[in-house]
Amino acid sequence: MSSELSAPLRPARVVFYNDPRFRSVVYQLILCAVVAFLIYGAARNAIDNLARAHIASGFGFWNDTAGFDISQTLIEYSPRASTYGRAFWVGLLNTLLVAGLGIFFATILGFVVGISRLSRNWLLSKVAGGYVETIRNLPLLLQLLFWYNAVLKTLPDIRESIVIPGGVFLNNRGLFLPLPIFKDGFGAVEAALLAGIFAAILVYFWARKRQQQTGQQAPVLWITLVLVVGLPLAMFGLAGFPLSFEFPQAGRFNITGGIEVLPEFVALLFGLSIYTAAFIAEVVRAGILAVSGGQTEAAYSLGLRPGPTLRLIVVPQAMRVIIPPLTSQYLNLTKNSSLAVAIGYPDLVQVFTGTVLNQTGQAVEVVAITMLVYLVISLVTSLLMNIYNSRIALRER
């Protein structure tokens, strides 16, 4: 007995296969081995299969001539001279265009609908609620096909286009808008706009300083409006109205001139905006509801009017809750733009993973590049969101 007590104390010996650390290492090694084996097997098979089908590997195809036409190109592109690489950029720009505009419209519509749902007007809140419930429960693809096939394709053809005053033609070939032609003097107008914005920013800071020092408030909103809108307008008049429009002309079989907006683009933009707006509406509603009623009560009891209460108390708190899921919806919209393949809008997926993949057969490279693009967009957005979140978090004990 005494010998046991006097022996130096050591942790009990564990059989090696029961030691959790050993087990953990073994599990991980097995897992890595399995994954490595699968990857190796997949690669071997891929090489075999590709070789058998006489498909090249590598990224050489990037500089090969494309040889196919793209219906909407924001940059220079010609089927005979441009490369697959060029086609990639065309597709990417088309994706960014529709995603950017979609985000813009969806945000406006989403905020309007979300706030409407909270309105005291029973009719308004029910209608907004109906919109949200219906749109959220219908697949986006169905909505896209509906807009494209049941609405836009059924528009009258060129000769019987719907004419909207202002030189706008709407038919089943697309939306024809007047093309603005900027004459020489327009540079002055642009300069005036920049000056107006700059001045508005200066006014904002000046007004803030003034309020801090004297307590008086200046009508910053009106001044900003005058500067940013009025100044360029004034310059526009002074420079002799340096803007003309090339109006689309209805010919016998065609419409010449003006800007032609593809029906695919219009359908995709509509579908994406309306669909995502329904989700944004819910995010906005949740954000506003998250601000407890006691906040507005405290503000009112201090004598604050509803306007300043919203601006200083409710909106800042609501935005904290709204912005993370809002960004998530923006990402969803960008990813959903890939549904362009279903209606033939030449976005990145349609052009690259569609046509280019068909022509070169190099599935692995093409799909990998496409996924990489979206991955980069997603990860960068997540990173920015995390930074924003950590900076804006309410400080607690």
Add this chain to the structure above:
Amino acid sequence: MNVADNSAPLLKPAKLNTAVAVELIGLNKWYGDFHVLRDINLKIMGGERIVICGPSGSGKSTMIRCINRLEEHQAGRIVVDGVELTADLKKIDEVRREIGMVFQHFNLFPHLTVLDNCTLALIWVRKMPRKEAEEVALHYLERVKIPEQAGKYPGQLSGGQQQRVAIARALCMNPKIMLFDEPTSALDPEMVKEVLDTMVALAHDGMTMLVVTHEMGFARQVANRIVFMDEGQIVEANVPEDFFAHPQHERTKLFLSQILQ
């Protein structure tokens, strides 16, 4: 009572225009079909401290929330310092400027610092320059004994500290009347005292106070009258000594037996 001792009364409550601070005449309110306030008649003179008590659901909070129009009454009249409270927005603004309110759940603005919480209304409602507003705010933060927390955010303070900030925030607007809606009910017991001490100091400075609370010790200390409400009506009102020693109404007796140990 150590809070009141070591500082001369720095707070001079704003003077009322009339002798009667708040008058409720035949006040009635319904929530849908539920008759929550029934024929309330109450007259509070300037400088009086009234404690309102009663079982939950008796309408006490609703009543004081009607006074600064956080709730609307459907029948009867409310007159605050000579101004009758109606749906008229200008009258509502006038009344709210004269009344300060402290809530059960503090309702501090979590995204603003303690100092900004206090200066917000001064800057945006009274249109004070920032420096002046901050001086006023610091003055009242000292009054409630937490000037060193001025740069912190509400989430970083204890419950008792938050409620004292809430009191300071209300005081910054120099109200003539202070309403308290169960100010200590959401606090841990060890923090109740610091808040009550602040309220006692306020009372000693002459502020007209309307306090809904269960803290009977506080009532005994500073209240001029205790008003007992039940089922939407005033059941009994008396000076504290007589209220506690000789309750007259059956329901008053029942209530007191339940809350007093």
Add this chain to the structure above:
Amino acid sequence: MTMAEGDLAVTETAFVRRTTIAPRPPPAEMTGAVAWLRENLLSTPFNIALTVMIALLLVWVIPELVKFLFVDAAWSGSDRDACLESVQHREIGACWPFVWERLPYFIYGSYPIPQRWRVDMFFVMLAVGTVWLLWLNAPRRDLGTIYFFVVLPIASFILLSGWAAIGLQPVDTVLWGGVLVTIVVASVGIVFSLPLGILLALGRRSRMPAVRTLSVIFIEFVRGVPLVTVLFMASVMLPLFVPERLSPDKLVRALVGIAIFASAYMAEVVRAGLQAIPKGQYEGAMAVGLGYWQMMRLVILPQALKVTIPNIVNTYIGLFKDTTLVFTVGIFDLLRTIEVARIDPKWATPVTSTTGYVVAAIFYLIFCYGMSRYARAMEARLARGDRH
């Protein structure tokens, strides 16, 4: 010095109420339809203008909708003439004869007609499984889980694709279409995404760095790319990665893509649920001597899953809508069958497309809205803290 009743004000003197005031009904202006209208619709000039505009909008939209769906609709006929304005000499709304004729195609696709009873049986089995799992008071729900996640998939697979050995004629997946395919894709997604998602979520929370890294990479990768690209990857790259003799058929490739995609999203939902479980639960389970898997199976996961049921159901709703994307890799789900049917010259009229989309809309609305009601009911139940 008691005041008398009826004195208008109670001042410093004492007051004791003699008679209780009985509750009275609110004044007439407060109640009733008129008051409600005034309060909710007509309180300010802005509100009045808003109400008028919306009312006008509704008065325009709703009758048009009713007209299209019912009043002007054609109800019987055998080809496009039934739905053509020029033939019927009236304005035509929805072309329902088109739907009646093509309904079997919408439901079964090109599944051989004599074998369609197998599809019906599949639907019934699935319905039974669903009710068994969702009805909270059902008996032996643990058996129900095994039925739904193990027995049903195997049985359905054999039933639908056939097994010559027991006399079920094999039916190639190319022939499957319509609601059958939509339900199969959705079910596979649902059945596989939950277990896989749980594994991924546990992996992401694991303390073993290799496991955690692999889980994170998988989840973030799949969530960062559009479903269309995942489907393309599965449909185009999968045949490359397996030896030629094992080349999976088109439907299986799409199913793999959907399963992968859904599990990544489910993983995040489960992870949120796991994070909501207080540390004390983990500690208590370990203190009692439960191993990792036992702890997860008996203590943590049941609670985590219960807490996030509304989110799980919302993910399923998204999955159900996402099944339409198999359209883009050539699978004949409901939408694709409708697309094919509406361009059939036999039924070519201006209203055919819209009618087809209305059918799809009704289908998806019923399922998705139904699921969302269920999710909301579960949320309310959980909030009330019901035990079952």
